[in-house]
């Protein structure tokens with residue numbers, strides 16, 4: 001899966017920049033998912049779970065529960081939308097804003113990893 005994402009990213013970089021959606025995903029997939037995985041395991045896994053299904057130790061108990069990146073609703077969202085939620089958090093949920101704790105490139109990395117979990 002990770003290899004596919006990287007291949008898509010490489011393809012997209014060499015292709016025209018006029019294809020908004022897929023390019024937008026690919027740009028962030030160009031963050032480093034390996035670095036992102038380490039960040040994810042340190043900061044996100046308790047809620048979102050090892051496969052991003054929202055089934056970490058506390059994820060399902062939350063109201064609303066932690067997002068499941070593999071469900072159809074979540075997969076409809078663009079990489080930009082997901083990035084914005086990671087940066088700014090989501091009001092009235094347990095999802096806090098991470099931009100004060102993670103640099104822009106760390107957010108790209110963790111987003112790249114989150115995108116590999118969408119199956």
Ligand code: HEC
Nearest residue numbers: 043044047064065066067074082085086090093094095110
């Ligand atoms: C304390 C629990 C918790 C932690 C820790 C947490 N999240 Fe979340 N996250 C949530 C909840 C709750 C939501 C909102 C679910 C909803 O909208 O119903 C959410 C939503 C999101 C979304 C939006 C998904 C969508 O489909 O809209 C993304 C992306 C996300 N989180 C990424 C992360 C990343 C990356 C980290 C680590 C840097 C992280 N989260 C850490 C609980 C958490």
